[in-house]
Amino acid sequence: DSGVTQTPKHLITATGQRVTLRCSPRSGDLSVYWYQQSLDQGLQFLIQYYNGEERAKGNILERFSAQQFPDLHSELNLSSLELGDSALYFCASSPGQTSSGNTIYFGEGSWLTVV
């Protein structure tokens, strides 16, 4: 158990719908990262927040958005869902920036299936 909590663990929804994935980082961690992993694919970086502020952005679709709240939990919002959005979405957290020698710890992931 990494200490990173993600909900829901599984989600099935229809095309065109909107979902919200939630992440609680490890106690004391200020950075939250979101990654997408499609079937048998690598980990694609989506976005990172540090203490409430967006710090880095990857190839995140305009239909996707995220935020980090004052209590440091984060939410990833996925809208106008398409079949291709079906994937395992990971949240990860770290105490600070990775450049400070911090590593990131992954949650168990949220399985999203779009039908």
Add this chain to the structure above:
Amino acid sequence: QQPVQSPQAVILREGEDAVINCSSSKALYSVHWYRQKHGEAPVFLMILLKGGEQKGHDKISASFNEKKQQSSLYLTASQLSYSGTYFCGTEYYGDYKLSFGAGTTVTVRA
């Protein structure tokens, strides 16, 4: 920019050794290694910062060659539990995120 991992897959018998490489075309600040079992979260193995240091985790060790912008993960005397997909995550100067390679699938057979 994502690092390039090689090989894509490797099959071992228990007790055999293997090397997984992670290469970058950009100057690396750090390399992080993870192992992921199918459908599970990636699990942190070790981190290597610039300076060419080598770290170890049980019989798994890694090195970081700053001149070549490459890291290698060494699986020594492999065990069945070593099976999984190994990812290297790289951090570049000025970045605040880890970019992951496509992964190397390791299968250890009895």
